[in-house]
Amino acid sequence: MAGPNVAIVGASGAVGQELLAIIEERGFEHGELRLLASARSAGTGVDFAGKRLEIGELGEHAFDGIDIALFCASGDVARAWAPKAVAAGAVVIDNSSAYRMAPDVPLIVPEVNADALDRVRGKACIIANPNCSTIIAITPLWPIHKANPIRRLIVTTYQAASGAGAAAMRELVDSTHSYLHNKDYTPTVLPHPYAFNLFSHNSAIDPENGYNEEEMKVIRETWKIFGDPTMRISATCVRVPVLRAHSEALVFECERPIPPEEVRSLLERAPGVRIVDRVEEGYFPMPRDASGQDDILAGRIRKDLSDPSGRTITMFVCGDQLLKGAALNAVQIAELVVTQASGIPYHKGTKTQSNLAPSLSERP
Numbered sequence: 001m002a003g004p005n006v007a008i009v010g011a012s013g014a015v016g017q018e019l020l021a022i023i024e025e026r027g028f029e030h031g032e033l034r035l036l037a038s039a040r041s042a043g044t045g046v047d048f049a050g051k052r053l054e055i056g057e058l059g060e061h062a063f064d065g066i067d068i069a070l071f072c073a074s075g076d077v078a079r080a081w082a083p084k085a086v087a088a089g090a091v092v093i094d095n096s097s098a099y100r101m102a103p104d105v106p107l108i109v110p111e112v113n114a115d116a117l118d119r120v121r122g123k124a125c126i127i128a129n130p131n132c133s134t135i136i137a138i139t140p141l142w143p144i145h146k147a148n149p150i151r152r153l154i155v156t157t158y159q160a161a162s163g164a165g166a167a168a169m170r171e172l173v174d175s176t177h178s179y180l181h182n183k184d185y186t187p188t189v190l191p192h193p194y195a196f197n198l199f200s201h202n203s204a205i206d207p208e209n210g211y212n213e214e215e216m217k218v219i220r221e222t223w224k225i226f227g228d229p230t231m232r233i234s235a236t237c238v239r240v241p242v243l244r245a246h247s248e249a250l251v252f253e254c255e256r257p258i259p260p261e262e263v264r265s266l267l268e269r270a271p272g273v274r275i276v277d278r279v280e281e282g283y284f285p286m287p288r289d290a291s292g293q294d295d296i297l298a299g300r301i302r303k304d305l306s307d308p309s310g311r312t313i314t315m316f317v318c319g320d321q322l323l324k325g326a327a328l329n330a331v332q333i334a335e336l337v338v339t340q341a342s343g344i345p346y347h348k349g350t351k352t353q354s355n356l357a358p359s360l361s362e363r364p
Helices: 014-025 077-086 110-120 132-147 166-180 213-226 262-269 323-342 356-361
Strands: 006-009 033-037 046-047 049-054 066-070 091-094 126-128 149-157 232-239 245-254 273-274 297-305 312-320
Touching: 006 014, 006 077, 014 046, 014 323, 033 049, 049 077, 066 077, 077 091, 077 126, 077 297, 091 323, 110 132, 110 213, 110 323, 132 149, 132 213, 132 245, 132 262, 132 273, 132 297, 132 312, 132 323, 149 213, 213 232, 213 312, 232 262, 262 273, 312 323
Parallel strands: 006 033, 006 066, 066 091, 091 126, 149 232, 273 297
Antiparallel strands: 046 049, 149 245, 245 312, 297 312
16 A cells, blocks of 8 residues: 655755655655755756656645655745645645744654644644754653653753755865865855854844744753743753764753663663763764764763752763754654554664765765
8 A cells, every 4th residue: 555645845955865865764655755845956856766856846736635745944935835735635744943832733752742743633734843952852851851850951062064954064074175275265154164163053142031043942842842841941052063963961950869870771761862871981972973873872971960969960962963853853753644544653764874974074
């Protein structure tokens, strides 16, 4: 039996390319696969499952006959076209921030709150994919929160170029090449020199509270997904010269004392998480190891010495921003939608290698 007809909006971008790879590698059965993008990209082709697929242009009838529409375009594109896809009968899974905080739109991390999809079961609707930094933080925090509720969370992110798209990844590679060869380079994608540098996330800062948009996304989305707006959260988001995996330092205070050994035990059984905490070797999560991997790597799990009550833990996590931080999470949501409709779970394979990062790293 054929699976759902699927459209990918923004198929020519970095996340769109990852979506195609994940759909193929996870064995996501589908009927028609319709690739859509702006007029600039329409007519170009991409490789998928040994075939060359042509990208079509978003237009009046773009979603006719589509069951699931995966959006990996800007918020403006999502606001303009997601309602039209829903009107045509599709379930929209949107990677942008356009609908994340809408009260009637589920914001889903499958390992955390898959049950939030129950209220839209069988309906054409919009489902939001969370911010990449939020996903990478809360996937390992959720099993801890279930066992011993987290009351306070401090997040510091070290975010890769991929969060700003393929153009930012190329800018990092090109600016590094120029730096190493003593050549001038003027950034055009990001506001500051990227090679051998880091800087505060370049989203707009709220003049009243001093937090930028990325930081507020982490805070508000965690409240919504965990269903706990009383959790005290602070975030600092920084861009670092890494191609595609985000790293995050997490400091969290639980309701009751919790030893590091209990945290490790909980994470060993947590879906989508792999512990990398080889203290004797000094080997812990690194973006190099997380790139191209489905799992979020967690380590440096230790008691926070500033809290004598024993309720606070510090740990370090890394996750691939294009995979679990974006495309993989979206495909997992699509699998849940299909399972709801058919009662037949899809095969959940493991992606171990990406096509995008090596091609960039091999550039001179």
